Amino acid sequence: SAVISQKPSRDICQRGTSLTIQCQVDSQVTMMFWYRQQPGQSLTLIATANQGSEATYESGFVIDKFPISRPNLTFSTLTVSNMSPEDSSIYLCSATQLAGGVFGPGTRLTVL
């Protein structure tokens, strides 16, 4: 099955700044997703990253706060904009295949 890598693996950021997380898949995949896992919580879908078109966001998530790019079938980025301490979470990239869901190792973000 596909292998997903993410960069950075972790970061500590100041309030008001932005961070871009990169997700690289080792094979072409049709669907890519971004999830957030807040401390002590399960995973919540942020958006579906659509190749060649705007991402589809879940309720409670907006493009201005979480802009997403998907330039091709193996790569996507998620930006967390104008960060606040409430954005401190693990952000995970995912793709679905016949063999099921494949997840990246996550990016642990701490906002001070």
Next chain:
Amino acid sequence: KQEVTQIPAALSVPEGENLVLNCSFTDSAIYNLQWFRQDPGKGLTSLLLIQSSQREQTSGRLNASLDKSSGRSTLYIAASQPGDSATYLCAVEGDYGQNFVFGPGTRLSVLP
């Protein structure tokens, strides 16, 4: 909207016990159900994938069953070991290529 619940929320057992983790979902029209393991501060490790046409899957000491009509899945862990201590997440995929909806997880602690 699909909702996934897991019981119990936490479980502490002595080493060697057989145990059952439960997962329920509200919409029986699923494509896949997948069990994941998450160690503290780590990403997701896929344990078992059950396709909608299947009733169960086995891997080593793990056995997962699926009853789509009743919206339930169970993960059976035989002869538990301290290394099994982790959070176990159940997730369902509504249709091929769609995102997964996650349950809140069961936090397992196996005591030596």
